[in-house]
Amino acid sequence: MISKVGISPSRFWAMVVKEFIQMRRDRVTFAIMVGIPLIQLTLFGFAINSDPRHLPAAMIINDNGPMARTVLYSLQNSTYFDFVRQVGTEAEGRKILERGEAQFVINVPENFTRDLLRGNRPSILIEADATDPSATSNALGSLRSLLDTALQNDLKGPLSYLSSVTGPIDLQIHALYNPEANTQYNIVPGLMGVVLTMTTVMITALAITRELESGTMENLLSMPTRPVEVLVGKIVPYILVGYIQLLLILTAAHFLFHVPMVGSLVLLLAVAFVFITANLAMGITFSTIAKNQRQAIQMAFFFFLPSILLSGFMFPFRGMPQWAQMIGELLPLTHFLRIVRGIVLKGNGLVDVLAQLWQIVLFAVIAVTIGVKRYRRTLD
Amino acid sequence: MASELAIDVHGMTKRFGKHIAVNDVALQVGSGEICGFLGPNGSGKTTFIRMLCGLLKADAGSGTCLGFDVITESEDIKRQVGYMTQRFSFYEDLSISENLDFVARMYSLGNRHTAVNASIEKLGLVERRNQLAGELSGGWKQRLALAACMLHEPKLLLLDEPTAGVDPKARREFWEEIHQLAAQGLTFLIATHYMDEAERCHRLAFISNGTLLIRGTVREVIDETHLTTWSVSGPDLLNLARQLRDVPGIEQTVPFGNTLRVSGNDPEAVENAISPHRNSSYNWRPVDSSLEDVFIHLMNKPKDGPSS
Ligand SMILES: Nc1ncnc2c1ncn2[C@@H]1O[C@H](COP(=O)(O)OP(=O)(O)OP(=O)(O)O)[C@@H](O)[C@H]1O
């Protein structure tokens, strides 16, 4: 006799309704779900809005002329730069940057004053540790106008012809360690993915283990359920939670951080569905593997770490070593970040999005499949 | 009683590591029969019941449950079996009606609302239907769980201590209903520690240390045990009990109201043991062994299995 029972919409719906009621009753979890995006936004928002000053800078001065001094004074006066020390060579400057003793190395070349006065556009080389772009970008952005105003006072009278040249100085900025130079706008859209990953994986990771620990699993297993019904039924209600978080972040992105929305909001919301589902699926799979809630949380955390570190949220993706990129390519967050930044900042459309989206879909399908395979049908 | 067997299993065995929780148990329960499942704590009752409905994989054993293969067709078995767990395992953060609704959906009941409402009404919980299950008292939880596992009108009910903590009136009503349902052809396997409930069963199965020691009607079980019991009344029975306890041939001395029940396996040994005390101050008379006497006797038995 064949004892295959088909998938039943009724049983699936039983799970959905049940999970939904439980979710609604569990005030604490619900508050956390809403609280996490708010906290993250506040924290990151603070970092974004801050305009850090008095950043340590080292200088390499090979010119003792008055113009060189003017330049350095004006930098110091801007309060963005604090000159902490003087170094002899570029190599020495690099070392200082590497060690984090200075955020900038400002290099005034030999014969700077002479070349400036001759109209030869001498270069000033500024090397910046751009690991944290939000820390350096304001300082760097202000440089050009700083220098121009500073020199205007000196380049008066007979020298005024110099200031009419398109910038009397050739300003060269090297942003080190972060060639992509993530801007502020990169962070808020990225935050969407990070918050969703963090919370959704966690919620479903607890789903099965909670039933095991409270003893309700025995009852559930004694009913004629199929693993797919239970697992997918547990995922569905939390998609809604994901969307609530998403809307919170989108609202904040728009009103608080004025992130432009170049592309289609509808497309973004549609893509988010796939992403949220993939994460919930990952969580539920952890839930089928973990023996108790503590293990489930640990697993969720181990998933969260590479997600946040290797997805391109923390560090620019192309700056990572090959192996890290390969791991990163497996993670839904990596693809979601590309999609979101593409839609929000570049106005990407569906076709551009699909190139990344299918990988998230694949991830979700594999996760659910593993979950269904791992789902224990007995209490053994 | 119907000739058809609702439960017919052999050699059911379950190990947890080295420990054998259920050892080579065979059990037959006819349709429409109420089978009481007795045994001391940790004897393997719950484990055996779980194997019947596919909640635990049997390490060995075969047979059928409602005509389905007990090992390979547990999906089909689950649909027609109502299993009431020993520990309350419905959702405490769901209300009474939500829990019942959940069960009704799980079994794809067509007339969900009617079934749920009828069940709540029968429970007498109409006004409290929106109360969270976790807020119910222990006895009410049991009654809710019982109602829930009968909601889909199963043919076989596996009840693991269904009346633990339930008050006498509700217990009586419960047993009345069980008998009515059995008359309609439903089959019951009921694990219980209450002797009065055991006596209400058509048949009994007694398990100890994972081994099935004895099966049969209450009468058969009592007779088969060959236990001799005397009832004695008189002064200072406690002292008498203390004296008799260590005499060979005496297994139990149980105070029972104003009398003391003294029993042992060998009738002659018992008579020899009590003969020094058969004087005018004590009133001795032989009585039928009760199920409880038999139960204790079986429990005290050495582990090497039945002697009869
Ligand atoms: N999941 C498990 N893992 C390990 N041992 C178990 C497990 N479940 C039960 N046991 C052991 O199997 C034996 C039988 O347990 P079971 O729960 O079946 O007893 P029971 O007859 O139902 O007892 P009670 O009357 O107390 O409910 C016990 O020794 C118990 O410790």
Ligand SMILES: [Mg+2]
């Ligand atoms: Mg038990």
